[in-house]
Amino acid sequence: MNINATLILQAIVFAILVWFTMKFVWPPIAKALDERAQKIADGLAAADKAKADLAAADKRVEAELASSRNETAARLADAERRARDIIEEAKARATEEGNKIIAAAKAEAEQQAIAAREALREQVAALAVKGAEQILRKEVNAGVHADLLNRLKTEL
Template identity: 35%
Template structure:
């Protein structure tokens, strides 16, 4: 430190002080305003970026709430459609069962009517055969011209045993 004091020059000190003050004056006049302006612009940019980020965050929250609402509505609509589809399925099954019952009842009714017709036809044919047999027996009896009733009865009984129903 003593060496510094020995080499100290007042003239040099004054010159350096004046140059330093001029440098500060020039810096304040020409460089200070652009530097502060750049710093202020940067600060404003950061503030606007933060504000935009906050807005984006709020918008994302709103979108998320809207998405959740849409999901709830979609689920409710899906459930309603599924319920409606089940009801339609049950109705179709019920209608098909009812229709099958009606068709079965008609088939049974038609079958019973057909059986009754066949039965009537068979009885009619049986009556015709019995009538033909009776006529055949009567012809035979008349041809023989039997005198006694006993002979006629024996002949009829013999013919009945010989004849089989067709």
């Protein structure tokens, strides 16, 4: 065979091979490559969307944390204010109770002082009677001289 014929025949076979490859082999390969490129693009888009969602979620979390911090600070301030109010109220009640106790003690002391003065007057009157008895060397009748003793008590 001739080199030219072989070359032409090989060119024809090559052309048939190229045609066959472009008609039957290349479209599924191109389709698979396009699908793969689309999957990669979809994956990248999903990753970008996930990043955006994550950033939005982070912002929401930060906002919630700031809100809860503010709420917690407000609650703590309220609790501290209530504690101060309770302490002040307890101090006021304790002061009031202390004043009542002091007033009761003063009243009781005054009553005891009055009772002690009365007892002292009685004793002084009895001593005066005994002194007068001894001076007179005779017994003085207390029933007869009750008016005199009452005047003596009031003078003392």
